[in-house]
Amino acid sequence: MPGEDCLVRPLFGGAITSCFPPRFQDVSNIREVPNHQEVFADPSRDESFIFELLDLKREVGDNGSAVWFLRDIANEQDAAxxxxxxxxxxxEAVGLGCGGGPTIVTTAVGKMALTKGRQGREAQNLVRVYLANLRLKEVSTDVLITAYEPILIKISMFRNDPNPHSFSAYGFS
Incomplete structure (x- = not known):
């Protein structure tokens, strides 16, 4: 993405904005996306961004919270x-606060074998997952920004989809 043009995008009804390449399409134009998520994908590269607003996980310490969320995603997606x-x-992200309090930021990068949608383990793809956790304690919110980048894509994942660039292969929830 370095060197690519970016487009400012309103998220969550304009409450938040972000900037990323226009090649990322709004998945909500293709399928239903939960209200607490904004999902964008580039089907030609099989890359995606997910912005997610969650209730603050008070039982998770600030230090290592991104690693905790990365492992939680792996567990939820039955990653191998x-x-x-x-x-x-x-x-502490100065100027990124909400409600007058500080915003604590942690990041993690992981590698996972994931299956999209209802495909079996034989169709698992190896992906690099980049995760940032912004902790907005004043409003009891964990903001997750997760990016998925393929390392190895199993060709069999497109067996039932004649158009490998469609969104039918995306199974994010």
């Missing part, structure tokens, strides 16, 4: 071969 490749410590 999950590995945390790197993670940051905590940092």
């Amino acid at each position: 071969e999950t590995m945390v490749l790197e993670h940051s410590g905590t940092l």
